[in-house]
Each structure stands twice: as C-alpha cells, then as structure tokens.
Amino acid sequence: MKSNKAVFEVPDSARNGQVVIDGGSGADRIGNGNWGTTTAGPPNAGLPNSLAPNVSEGKAAPATDETPSIASHMKSILSEIGEDPTREGLVRTPDRAEKALRFLTSGYQIDIDSIVNGALFTHECDEMVIVKDIEFYSMCEHHLLPFFGKLHVAYLPDKKVIGLSKIPRIADVFARRLQLQERLTRQIAETLQRVLEPRGVGVICEARHFCMMMRGVEKQHSGTVTSAMLGAFRAQKETRDEFLSLVSQRNHSFS
Numbered sequence: 001m002k003s004n005k006a007v008f009e010v011p012d013s014a015r016n017g018q019v020v021i022d023g024g025s026g027a028d029r030i031g032n033g034n035w036g037t038t039t040a041g042p043p044n045a046g047l048p049n050s051l052a053p054n055v056s057e058g059k060a061a062p063a064t065d066e067t068p069s070i071a072s073h074m075k076s077i078l079s080e081i082g083e084d085p086t087r088e089g090l091v092r093t094p095d096r097a098e099k100a101l102r103f104l105t106s107g108y109q110i111d112i113d114s115i116v117n118g119a120l121f122t123h124e125c126d127e128m129v130i131v132k133d134i135e136f137y138s139m140c141e142h143h144l145l146p147f148f149g150k151l152h153v154a155y156l157p158d159k160k161v162i163g164l165s166k167i168p169r170i171a172d173v174f175a176r177r178l179q180l181q182e183r184l185t186r187q188i189a190e191t192l193q194r195v196l197e198p199r200g201v202g203v204i205c206e207a208r209h210f211c212m213m214m215r216g217v218e219k220q221h222s223g224t225v226t227s228a229m230l231g232a233f234r235a236q237k238e239t240r241d242e243f244l245s246l247v248s249q250r251n252h253s254f255s
Contacts, residue, residue: 071098104137107177113195119163123157123161127156132152134171135149139179149206150207151185152203153189153202157196160196162195170192171188181226184205185203185228189229200233204225204227204247209224
C-alpha cells in the first residue's frame, strides 16, 4: 500500500525547489538501492571556513590595492590566445570577466552560520523532509568550466526543523566555489548534519559537466550522479530506499 504524502509548494526563495513531507513506512522502493555514497573531500569539508581553517580548497582572498586585479590578468590572457584586448568588443571584457568570476566564487566569503541566521525551529516531527530539484551552477576546479544540475536534499528531524529556503542557500554557498561534484555533495550533507543535528541527512546530486561536453571526451548526453548519506540514511536501508523512491517520482504536482 502506498503511503500518504503531504506535498507543499516551496516559496520563491527556495529557487524552484520542491518539498515532500512523507509520513509513509518507506515501503516504496526503486531498484536495489545501491547508489553508494561519496567520500571525496577532506573530513571537515562540510564545515564553514571559520570552523574548519584547514579545508584544502582554502579561502579566496579579495582583491586589494596592492595586488593585481583579475581584469589585468585577463588582458594578458586575451593577448596570449591571439586576441586584441583593445578592440571594441573586448575593451570591457576583462572587467566583466572579473565581476562574473567573483560572483561565481563568492561562496568562499560567506559564513554558513550567517546564512542560517537562527532559522531553526523546535518542532516534534519525525517524518522525512525533502527539498528536491534544487538547481545549482558551479565551476569545475580542474578546468574552470561550469557544471550544473539538480540537488535533492533530505533530513530526518530530531526536534528541530530548518527554514526551507535555507537549504538552497546553503547549497549555493558551496556551489559558488571551485568544486568537485563529489565534494559539493558531501559538504552540503555534513553542513546540514552539523547545523540541524538530525537523525540523518541524505543528498543526491545530478549534474552535467562542460569539461566533458565541450572538450576532452566530448560526450554531450552523459550525466554524473553522486550521493552522500549520513546517520539513518546510511545505517537504515528502508530510510535510504524511501528517499530514493520519493526523489525518483517525476509525476508530481510541481511540474
């Protein structure tokens, strides 16, 4: 018998995410549940920089008057590839590129605790909460090319719930860095585990990588799926299978 589910629209601030609060028994299944979990990235990768000063990817330093700007380096790059940085279409390109790059890596400068901003609420809820189909855009740290896709984030509350819009905002903090998909998935899961102290967290990331599409192997239709399962999502197959089943449902009212 299928479980009863209460489905709610997510506010605009949740970036087109979707929320399913499921009161079922977890009887639904997809496949054999062997999605596995990722272990890439340092052990403290899910913590904000203020609490994890040894995170391997470091912290991007803002430009100062004493350091050359990104724009000045970009002029040299344009010359190196055979372009004329003084021609009309490229005169302002270095400045635009610097502005874009600083936005795309702005996650280095944001503290997770300031994003959560106290939006934790005491609530007796023992049912799974899922925010699904959160779109994200990030930059591959190997080639500085974009990768993009969707995130599905779930947690099992333990007397505390978090404001729904905070989950996509946390995802953006880590996506707006030079990243690996495996690390991004893990950082989101570990951060929610630290902030919420739930009984478990599950994160699935589906992405397409321009470094595989535009160059190298040049495969246009391949995708990459990574997952991170903590707590009950790792220890209990029923919980994990329920999460995978709910995420796989595409015939929902959000479309």
